[in-house]
Amino acid sequence: MKRLYEDPPGLVPVAYLPVGDLAEALRDAGGWRARAIVCLSFLARVRLAPLYVLAVVVIGLVLDHAVSPQTELQVVLANSSNVANLRQHRIWTLFTSAFLLDGEVRPFVMVQLLLLLSVAEVLWGWRRLLEVFFLSNAVASCLVYGLLLAGVRANRIEDAITVASDVGTSYGTHAVAGALAFTLPVRARRFLVPLALGVALVPLLSDATFTDVGHLLATLLGFLAGWQMRRRPLAGRLRRPAPLRAGRTAAYSFADVAQARAALTTVLRLQERLRLRLDDAVVAWSDGARRTHLRETREMSAIDGACAGACWGVVLGTFAGLPLIGLVVGAAGAAAVAHWHDAGLRDSTVDATVRALPAGRGVLLLLGDLGDLGDPAGQPALAGALTEIGGTPVPGVVEGAGVPDSR
Known part of the structure; x- marks a missing residue:
């Protein structure tokens, strides 16, 4: 699968900001007293x-x-x-x-x-x-x-x-x-x-x-x-891809990429509020040439792997009295592993989902415990938030299910 990481023309890159709900709460608060109460409520997390x-x-x-x-x-x-x-x-x-x-x-x-x-x-x-x-x-x-x-x-x-x-x-x-x-x-x-x-x-x-x-x-x-x-707000340890089974995967299609990326921010906010647990989240789309483009939140690129490997390599190299050599070896080794390792949602699943949709539409694919943690009966918080943004569920995004249904 050919993966391209550049943003489509005209799209302003959207980066995740930790605890954006604090900024939203401060904007919605009226007056200094209300803002002070909001800040004190968040300080309870310290x-x-x-x-x-x-x-x-x-x-x-x-x-x-x-x-x-x-x-x-x-x-x-x-x-x-x-x-x-x-x-x-x-x-x-x-x-x-x-x-x-x-x-x-x-x-x-x-x-x-x-x-x-x-x-x-x-x-x-x-x-x-x-x-x-x-x-x-x-x-x-x-x-x-x-x-x-x-x-x-x-x-x-x-x-x-x-x-x-x-x-x-x-x-x-x-x-x-x-x-x-x-x-x-x-x-x-x-x-x-x-x-x-x-x-x-x-x-x-x-x-x-x-x-x-x-x-x-x-x-x-x-x-x-x-x-x-x-x-990479969901980046973590390199490990085998999690099993894709019903209840742990979901996909929503959107009119364009901007809506899909706004939906990603919404989903990350739900995780911050402990409404769900994400293992991976990917925004993907295809252009007129049917090339698949990705924006991932967990899987490490070669650059990410080199940065992480260099940090751990210099620490481990200190054990042997060769910290700078450990830095170089760690950066090179982790970059190679990150380049070839497929973590989180499988590339084949993402590609199949994108190709089943019309070109230009954005899709948000999710992997994790997606049910509302306060209401195990379903996914009301996730489904409601994404539907409000304009998302349409894409059924059949499960490993072994073949190409997802595009209806």
């Missing part, structure tokens, strides 16, 4: 951010006031993600270093951290916040380790740098800020993306340290994470 900030504050206060300076220094150095520790395969420091501060606890900084992480958790949920913050902290630390190790081996950097302290929340904070900038609407993104990049670049123009380099790398990782959230 769980991870205050717990993490509380842990950092408590550990910092204990080290500052309950132990001797010598003990505090030993704890910091033992949990620092520096060259000496990572060279000795103390991989746990990639995690524990994010809970320690190299200095006193400053209330203003902690409040800023709490606000930033709380906003991210409201927009993404605690799982995505956990992945972005701690995975970016680990990857940035490994990249800095690889650069420093290469510099030491080339006699360009002094050996004293190998035991320098490298702890704190800054790598994860820069990554979350970068990802937030990329997941917000275009108008805010035009201002916040350059701002986040400038905050990381300005220190490099003066007395740059390896920590400043780490901040820039973490910011770029955050940009990458935000970009992936918008392009």
